[in-house]
Ligand code: ATP
């Protein structure tokens with residue numbers, strides 16, 4: 530579904546991504562782990578077209594957006610952007626919109642879908658995220674965990690083919706973390722294709738079909754949790770896991 534091929538990215542002199550190739554298959558859940566500064570967020574930002582790659586190809590299904598790092602067509606980019614949803618650490622809801630309007634905004638304004646249909650969909654998604662009764666509140670009236678679940682509903686409202694998460698729980702208290710992880714696990718159970726950067730090892734182990742360990746701008750090792758977490762082959766992976774306890 531989504532692939533990056535030989536992607537490179539530098540900030541000034543600093544090479545942050547060094548020849549990264551990663552293909553995510555339909556229905557697959559990929560967890561990206563690794564030490565701070567290893568390039569996880571940069572990779573996610575490149576994959577979601579928030580950051581330009583210097584070299585390499587980006588493919589979304591039948592759309593190739595960046596061939597050798599050149600982004601040709603704006604129409605193509607806009608099409609590709611509609612194929613994925615994005616959830617960050619800091620929920621980024623529109624503060625002055627109601628929760629319902631936050632979820633409805635892009636489907637109505639960007640996708641030009643029928644308002645009645647979108648509202649029904651949005652209410653159903655909010656219910657699925659355990660937020661029934663909160664539709665008319667503004668984000669600051671919700672807990673962090675509720676806000677994060679609202680932003681997941683907002684991303685899902687676009688009917689994405691892939692969901693990207695960058696440390697979706699790192700700003701949350703443990704009990705709020707659990708409720709967010711639960712809804713992500715629910716999406717995995719429905720075969721949603723997902724790429725999740727996380728430092729929650731037990732969650733990564735539970736939810737991911739594949740664990741990707743990144744360090745120093747490269748994929749050091751990848752495979753099922755039983756391999757990468759339980760029996761890492763690479764010294765760098767072992768060191769990272771040992772230090773995390
Ligand atoms: P963390 O676990 O702390 O979130 P990360 O693996 O997500 O780390 P990145 O945020 O991708 O790491 O950062 C990788 C490197 O790129 C770091 O050295 C960082 O300082 C640098 N970097 C990231 N974004 C920029 C930017 N916009 N300008 C300059 N340098 C950047």
Ligand code: MG
Pocket residue numbers: 569570571
């Ligand atoms: Mg990061």
